[in-house]
Amino acid sequence: MPFNSKPQKFNASIKTVEIGCGDKAITLGGESVFPFYTFDGPIDNAPKVGVEITDMGLINATPELITYYGENASMADMAAKAAAMEGADFIYLSLEGGDPNGENKSIEELVAVVNEVAGATDLPLVVAGCKNVEKDSELLPKVAEALQGKNVVIMPAKEENYKAIGAAAGLAYNQKLGAESAVDINLAKQLNVVTTQLGVKADSIIMNVGTATAGYGYEYVVSTMDRIKAAALSQDDAMLQMPILTPVASETWNVKESMATEEDMPEWGSREERGISMEIMTAAADLVSGSNAVVLQHPQSVATISKMIKELV
Numbered sequence: 020m021p022f023n024s025k026p027q028k029f030n031a032s033i034k035t036v037e038i039g040c041g042d043k044a045i046t047l048g049g050e051s052v053f054p055f056y057t058f059d060g061p062i063d064n065a066p067k068v069g070v071e072i073t074d075m076g077l078i079n080a081t082p083e084l085i086t087y088y089g090e091n092a093s094m095a096d097m098a099a100k101a102a103a104m105e106g107a108d109f110i111y112l113s114l115e116g117g118d119p120n121g122e123n124k125s126i127e128e129l130v131a132v133v134n135e136v137a138g139a140t141d142l143p144l145v146v147a148g149c150k151n152v153e154k155d156s157e158l159l160p161k162v163a164e165a166l167q168g169k170n171v172v173i174m175p176a177k178e179e180n181y182k183a184i185g186a187a188a189g190l191a192y193n194q195k196l197g198a199e200s201a202v203d204i205n206l207a208k209q210l211n212v213v214t215t216q217l218g219v220k221a222d223s224i225i226m227n228v229g230t231a232t233a234g235y236g237y238e239y240v241v242s243t244m245d246r247i248k249a250a251a252l253s254q255d256d257a258m259l260q261m262p263i264l265t266p267v268a269s270e271t272w273n274v275k276e277s278m279a280t281e282e283d284m285p286e287w288g289s290r291e292e293r294g295i296s297m298e299i300m301t302a303a304a305d306l307v308s309g310s311n312a313v314v315l316q317h318p319q320s321v322a323t324i325s326k327m328i329k330e331l332v
Contacts, residue, residue, distance in 0.1 A: 026059040031255035034222045035064065036262055038109065038195055039143025040170050045108050047225065047311045048262030053248060054307050055331045065332040066306050067108040068325050069145060069314040070101040071268045074116045074124065074132045083291050087318060094132050095139035102140040104318045106325025109143040111266065111314040112136050117149035117158055126158050130165050137166055145172040156180040160187030167192045172225055175199030181214050189219030197264065202229035202239050204246045211258045224261045232271045233301045244309035262311035271297040272316060295319050303327060
């Protein structure tokens with residue numbers, strides 16, 4: 020008996036969000052099928068791959084990244100080198116040095132870094148704060164102002180500070196907004212609801228619903244992303260139809276499998292290969308679960324995931 024494929028058609032679709040300007044601008048979302056289900060329908064906007072750099076430069080970087088960027092690389096040098104990675108679609112700049120419990124860099128100093136990076140590349144830019152709610156509430160509106168006209172993503176807007184960041188990024192300076200929740204479909208939807216009630220357009224919001232490294236309670240990530248995509252497409256839930264961006268690198272390079280030295284764990288083999296494997300496996304799993312963009316660090320990871328996407332879409 021011949022097999023007759025029955026495409027699963029949905030009348031709903033993921034909203035499209037464009038970031039960047041000019042020829043290098045990219046579009047996230049727009050699909051009306053499950054991830055990589057090209058046999059059910061076309062996927063016009065393939066998932067994208069971002070490269071993470073940080074205002075801390077190479078202070079906490081692995082030896083391999085130091086070799087790639089150059090030991091004395093400036094932020095402009097790092098931005099240009101990140102943009103040159105095979106498969107890179109956008110730059111993800113983390114302002115971790117602003118954390119009051121860490122380096123506690125001033126807002127002026129961080130905005131200067133943002134301007135330096137933005138001036139060194141024409142790839143779309145995503146700027147993430149320092150993960151301190153109070154500092155980000157002051158910092159990110161200034162970043163949104165400094166980058167006015169560049170159509171960047173400002174994140175994270177959380178339940179605790181979405182009003183301050185949403186009002187600046189999504190309303191005053193016409194940037195895109197990254198809404199961050201913690202691996203929970205209800206929290207993700209509620210944040211989108213209150214953000215749109217603030218006045219931010221739904222097609223200006225990108226979700227970061229959270230992730231974990233593969234093997235570290237990762238089934239919760241898969242479940243959450245699956246449920247979000249299912250509700251968005253099969254139930255036409257407008258408050259879950261925003262594309263998803265997932266910062267992978269910050270998770271995968273901080274687990275023991277990626278950090279343990281070869282001297283401490285000789286039976287585990289090459290530390291660099293372990294880190295790359297963790298990054299690739301997690302990114303691939305995020306993409307097939309529903310993420311529209313992943314953020315990586317290692318050049319080999321970026322090239323591998325980019326190739327995977329091209330072969331599946």
